[in-house]
Amino acid sequence: MKVLISTDIEGVAGVYHPEQVRPGNPEFERARLLMAHEANAAIAGAFDAGATEVLVNDSHGGFRNMPPDVLDPRARVVQGKPRYLSMVAGVEEEGVEAVCMVGYHSRAQGRGILAHTINSFAFASVSLGGQELGEAGLYGALAGEYGVPVVMASGDDVFIDENRALFPGAVFVETKRATGNTSGVSLSPEKARLAIRDGAKRGVEARAAKPLVFAGAQTVTLRVQTAALADLFCQWPAFERVDGVTLRFDAPSVEAAVRMLNCCSAMSSMLR
Template identity: 70%
Template sequence: MKILVSTDIEGVAGVVHQQQVRAGNPEYERARVLMTHEANAAIAGAFDAGATEVLVNDSHGDFRNMPAELLDPRAHYVLGKPRYLGMMAGVDQGVDAVCMVGYHSRAQGRGILAHTTNSFAFSRVRFNGDEVGEAAMYGALAGEYGVPVVMASGDDAFIAEHQPLFPEAVFVQTKRATGQTSGISLSPQAAREAIRAGVIAALRRERPRPYVMKVPATVRIQTQTTALADLFCQWPTLERIGADEIGFEAPTVEAAVRMVNCLSAMSSMLR
């Protein structure tokens, strides 16, 4: 049994503020260690449940946050960018299931540090008319490879948004959102124990069906500024729908996700 653990940081216990998730801040150095230990909890749970191989994907920001020397040595580390499959890199390596650790609410959601891919660039992202966050996009990408999401952790808003998409997955609540940058959190130790137990429970169940999104997909993106819409529509195949809204059609979920990530990278021109 081969498992992919995709680890973000905003949903990690004890993380509530932008300074904790952006490199160059002293609090980030502490938060990246908290992130690593939650990844280790998931790795340990996977091996406890009988996994023979675990890939752990560093899925935050520049994809090189977790100190390699602190990771469980039994796992293989997927890190660095650019990479075509982003937060789901490794799903193409013959994995049987995905665990999402430290994930968060979508842009305009009520969760702690809610955003979708790039808070500077995107105000809302819709696939086939539905607002999506990172878990929805990447869960659908995993589904396109025939791989189900079996476990996910984050705050209560993240869980409420994504339980309908992954109804058979085990969800672990690490904290309760009381605002964009405030919440009530489990202790790091309690969160790790819950994540480890959640992964064990998820992998000992019958494997759920993958989340499948209808394709071709219609993608609509509301940008944070009209200048960003100006910039993105330099791409010839993108359509200007409104002052701050663009759209395109994607033949696959992978194509949609890759375009979103390309636009995110383009947005750095206007920072």
């Protein structure tokens, strides 16, 4: 049995502030280790549950945050960008049967800690077929197109409340409680890791969750942070301008939709 662990940073225990998630400062150097140790906890839990192979996907920012020499050597590591499947790259490998999401966060405009969807500078909301989704929903649906369910996820309480209905049967692990966008009440890193290891073990053992499926072609509604971003993205002929900051486009699949969104995220850098 092969398991993919996708690890973000904003939902990690003890992480609250943008300085902790942006490379180039001492707080990030500490936070990236906290991220790596939560990934290790999930790796251990997956092997406890009988996994024969584990891939761990570095899923934050530039996708090269966790020092490879800190990670459990039993796992293979997916790092670097660009890559087509982004936060769930590896799910396409033969034999992957389960995804665990570690350190995930609330969607854009949510009340969770460091809430955003893909790109906090560019995107205010993303909806598929009229349903607003954060990163867990988007990438859970992308994994679902490959027939793979999300069996476990960790993050703050707002993240869990937003996503529980999308992933019935999954094990959720609350690492902290949000009291604001940059404040909260966290478990200690040690207790968070123990809870993540147990949650990953239970989720992989049970595999009670079903794949999240958004079948067929998708109509994507994207609300952006500024009219200038809408001007930029509408250079792409596939985009329809709904109003000053709302765009719409059609995609043949969730994978195509996610790839288009990630292209917009990359494009947005020219307006920073």
